[in-house]
Structure formats: C-alpha cells, structure tokens
Amino acid sequence: MVHAYILIQTEVGQAAAVAAEIAKIAGVTTAEDVTGPYDVIVRAEAENVDLLGQLVVARVQGVQGITRTLTCPVVHL
Structure with a gap:
C-alpha cells in the first residue's frame, strides 16, 4: 500500500x-x-504508485475549485 499527502490550493x-x-x-x-x-490537505492511499497517480490526476484534480496540487508520497526510511 502506498500513501501520500496531497496539498491543494483552491479558488478563494x-x-x-x-x-x-x-x-x-x-x-x-x-x-x-x-x-x-x-x-486543503488530503491523505490518500492506493495499492501502488501508478494507481496513486491515477487517483490524483483523474479524480482529485478533476474536482471543481482546485487551482494547484502538490503530491507528497510517504516514504519509509
């Protein structure tokens, strides 16, 4: 399982x-x-990095009112 934080800027x-x-x-x-x-800060999860990317690009970025996103995958060092 891959987790990420998505930092979002929205319209006023x-x-x-x-x-x-x-x-x-x-x-x-x-x-x-x-x-x-x-x-807005979002925590999201997916089975792998590709599915996480699809979640962000296809679903999250499609929400009305978003102007910019920054995705920060969680790493385990």
Missing part, C-alpha cells in the same frame, strides 16, 4: 467545498481544510 472561498467533495473519493482517507499556503 472554495476550501470547504473542495475538501467535502474530495472526501467522497475512494482511496481518500482524510480531507481537511487548513490555513497557510495550502487550503
């Missing part, structure tokens, strides 16, 4: 709606609005 005033919509996506374990340079 859209953070809560974006987080609520993303929380419904299969593979997303949490989606929370935050303050700072990003508006």
Whole structure:
C-alpha cells in the first residue's frame, strides 16, 4: 500500500467545498481544510504508485475549485 499527502490550493472561498467533495473519493482517507499556503490537505492511499497517480490526476484534480496540487508520497526510511 502506498500513501501520500496531497496539498491543494483552491479558488478563494472554495476550501470547504473542495475538501467535502474530495472526501467522497475512494482511496481518500482524510480531507481537511487548513490555513497557510495550502487550503486543503488530503491523505490518500492506493495499492501502488501508478494507481496513486491515477487517483490524483483523474479524480482529485478533476474536482471543481482546485487551482494547484502538490503530491507528497510517504516514504519509509
């Protein structure tokens, strides 16, 4: 199982709606609005890196109101 944090910037005033919509996506374990340079932080999981990429590109980035994403895969050192 591969996990990642997805940092999301949204259009002004859209953070809560974006987080609520993303929380419904299969593979997303949490989606929370935050303050700072990003508006929403998501934790997601998938069976492998390819499926994680598909989740981010096909599902998460398709949510209305998102302007930018940054995906940070979790590594175990």
